[in-house]
Amino acid sequence: xxxxxxxxxxxxxxxxxxxxxxxxxxxxxxxxxxxxxxxxxxxxxxxxxxxxxxxxxxxxxxxxxxxxxxxxxxxxxxxxxxxxxxxxxxxxxxxxxxxxxxxxxxxxxxxxxxxxxxxxxxxxxxxxxxxxxxxxxxxxxxxxxxxxxxxxxxxxxxxxxxxxxxxxxxxxxxxxxxxxxxxxxxxxxxxxxxxxxxxxxxxxxxxxxxxxxxxxxxxxxxxxxxxxxxxxxxxxxxxxxxxxxxxxxxxxxxxxxxxxxxxxxxxxxxxxxxxxxxxxxxxxxxxxxxxxxxxxxxx
Amino acid sequence: xxxxxxxxxxxxxxxxxxxxxxxxxxxxxxxxxxxxxxxxxxxxxxxxxxxxxxxxxxxxxxxxxxxxxxxxxxxxxxxxxxxxxxxxxxxxxxxxxxxxxxxxxxxxxxxxxxxxxxxxxxxxxxxxxxxxxxxxxxxxxxxxxxxxxxxxxxxxxxxxxxxxxxxxxxxxxxxxxxxxxxxxxxxxxxxxxxxxxxxxxxxxxxxxxxxxxxxxxxxxxxxxxxxxxxxxxxxxxxxxxxxxxxxxxxxxxxxxxxxxxxxxxxxxxxxxxxxxxxxxxxxxxxxxxxxxxxxxxxx
Numbered sequence: 076x077x078x079x080x081x082x083x084x085x086x087x088x089x090x091x092x093x094x095x096x097x098x099x100x101x102x103x104x105x106x107x108x109x110x111x112x113x114x115x116x117x118x119x120x121x122x123x124x125x126x127x128x129x130x131x132x133x134x135x136x137x138x139x140x141x142x143x144x145x146x147x148x149x150x151x152x153x154x155x156x157x158x159x160x161x162x163x164x165x166x167x168x169x170x171x172x173x174x175x176x177x178x179x180x181x182x183x184x185x186x187x188x189x190x191x192x193x194x195x196x197x198x199x200x201x202x203x204x205x206x207x208x209x210x211x212x213x214x215x216x217x218x219x220x221x222x223x224x225x226x227x228x229x230x231x232x233x234x235x236x237x238x239x240x241x242x243x244x245x246x247x248x249x250x251x252x253x254x255x256x257x258x259x260x261x262x263x264x265x266x267x268x269x270x271x272x273x274x275x276x277x278x279x280x281x282x283x284x285x286x287x288x289x290x291x292x293x294x295x296x297x298x299x300x301x302x303x304x305x306x307x308x309x310x311x312x313x314x315x316x317x318x319x320x321x322x323x324x325x326x327x328x329x330x331x332x333x334x335x336x337x338x339x340x341x342x343x344x345x346x347x348x349x350x351x352x353x354x355x356x357x358x359x360x361x362x363x364x365x366x367x368x369x370x371x372x373x374x
Numbered sequence: 375x376x377x378x379x380x381x382x383x384x385x386x387x388x389x390x391x392x393x394x395x396x397x398x399x400x401x402x403x404x405x406x407x408x409x410x411x412x413x414x415x416x417x418x419x420x421x422x423x424x425x426x427x428x429x430x431x432x433x434x435x436x437x438x439x440x441x442x443x444x445x446x447x448x449x450x451x452x453x454x455x456x457x458x459x460x461x462x463x464x465x466x467x468x469x470x471x472x473x474x475x476x477x478x479x480x481x482x483x484x485x486x487x488x489x490x491x492x493x494x495x496x497x498x499x500x501x502x503x504x505x506x507x508x509x510x511x512x513x514x515x516x517x518x519x520x521x522x523x524x525x526x527x528x529x530x531x532x533x534x535x536x537x538x539x540x541x542x543x544x545x546x547x548x549x550x551x552x553x554x555x556x557x558x559x560x561x562x563x564x565x566x567x568x569x570x571x572x573x574x575x576x577x578x579x580x581x582x583x584x585x586x587x588x589x590x591x592x593x594x595x596x597x598x599x600x601x602x603x604x605x606x607x608x609x610x611x612x613x614x615x616x617x618x619x620x621x622x623x624x625x626x627x628x629x630x631x632x633x634x635x636x637x638x639x640x641x642x643x644x645x646x647x648x649x650x651x652x653x654x655x656x657x658x659x660x661x662x663x664x665x666x667x668x669x670x671x672x673x
Contacts, residue, residue, distance in 0.1 A: 152522060191586035191590050
């Protein structure tokens with residue numbers, strides 16, 4: 076029996092989940108069908124590939140989608156909800172997609188730490204899911220990725236968040252500056268990562284420290300195999316300093332894969348915080364179920 | 375009469391200068407023959423193209439070269455001199471190039487603000503030239519470029535310097551992140567640049583502020599034509615904060631073209647400093663002449 080069809084539909088990948096009546100995930104699929112990879116922008120065909128058989132078997136089951144699928148580049152644009160937002164607020168703001176018997180969870184806009192706008196799309200659903208997974212109503216989350224998102228939740232509501240472009244800036248600097256010549260593909264090197272974290276706390280600032288990746292290489296203090304890990308430590312150290320200043324919780328919940336969470340955990344611990352990890356897949360499933368429940372669609 | 379043939383030979387471009395006996399530049403040429411663009415790495419042929427006729431007309435005139443031509447990727451590697459360094463110290467450390475009756479001015483290695491190594495190659499010659507141009511022996515310089523160099527000179531000697539990868543990081547972020555979609559090629563926009571400078575002083579730090587280039591665009595607070603100038607202000611504001619903390623001089627001499635110097639001047643003035651500009655071409659010519667004089671080669 077299918078009680079809900081959920082989709083976590085991002086920029087690069089799409090994940091479809093079939094929920095049983097008790098909210099557990101009975102079946103899960105991941106496809107490289109992120110919104111920028113859907114052939115010809117044919118979202119109905121991509122949906123059919125992701126979940127068409129489930130839809131046919133359970134025509135009455137609602138479909139709930141979150142992530143970039145609701146962005147301007149996605150299937151249909153869902154206007155941002157505003158802070159503070161709990162599951163009920165998101166449920167009231169769902170964008171109907173009657174052609175598939177479904178809805179899109181809106182993203183949220185808020186104010187950045189600098190007073191400019193800031194936005195999330197997909198992470199709001201994950202964040203509410205984390206509360207369900209942990210059985211709490213208050214938490215500080217860090218969601219690593221190309222753009223890492225820090226989210227504060229109080230009494231079941233998202234109250235604040237901030238985006239850091241750390242991952243994408245790291246990749247651009249690693250691949251498209253003179254540093255590319257100093258860097259070889261290699262497994263994560265925890266010692267070099269820790270050295271990069273330490274460097275980030277030295278005087279001079281990030282734009283100065285970046286050049287030390289080159290000079291440490293020139294003077295054989297850093298090997299090409301360790302340089303990417305060092306650079307990663309440098310970047311994450313900067314994020315940690317600014318993010319922990321804005322989000323002072325002692326414990327931070329890392330939401331994501333173990334591979335992404337490991338360096339973030341090391342960076343958090345170097346910043347004097349404790350970390351626990353909730354897998355992103357588990358968080359988004361719990362979040363979709365929670366929003367569907369709040370909307371009276373399931374559970 | 376040719377008293378000296380000077381070359382400022384960088385990564386992208388090469389500039390050749392023919393000096394008269396009074397140290398003035400009688401003739402100047404610039405070619406896209408930077409060390410990474412020399413066909414087949416044939417430096418003798420590139421030298422012939424740049425200055426072969428001058429060499430033939432004045433076979434006794436010494437040749438003095440500075441810049442990346444003395445790097446590991448250049449014609450021949452000139453080991454770094456060390457701080458403090460004046461013209462006499464560089465003159466003693468010249469690398470002979472007997473095949474052209476010439477010498478290469480070594481770069482200088484020092485300690486970065488973070489305690490790692492830092493290096494310059496070419497800027498040492500320009501810096502000494504600035505002293506000659508201004509008729510002083512003490513100055514604080516900022517040399518904008520892909521890697522901007524801040525140099526402190528006291529009593530005719532380079533005493534300290536630091537590199538900021540601002541320009542290259544700016545280009546990588548502008549062209550190779552999601553921000554590229556928000557940015558159109560357009561003339562420099564001083565108001566957007568000033569807004570970027572102001573943003574750089576807000577809470578959250580550079581990696582957070584980068585994302586506000588996107589969100590300001592999403593919410594129509596920043597046009598694609600202004601976004602590159604805003605991003606440039608954001609980056610230069612960061613450099614200014616860290617560089618002026620390390621180099622507290624009230625007046626900063628900007629060394630470079632008017633086009634590069636204009637935004638740096640605005641950033642310096644926003645940071646409470648006064649700026650004056652010395653053209654880079656003039657500085658390097660004066661520096662080559664000064665080092666040649668100290669080496670007993672000319673003047």
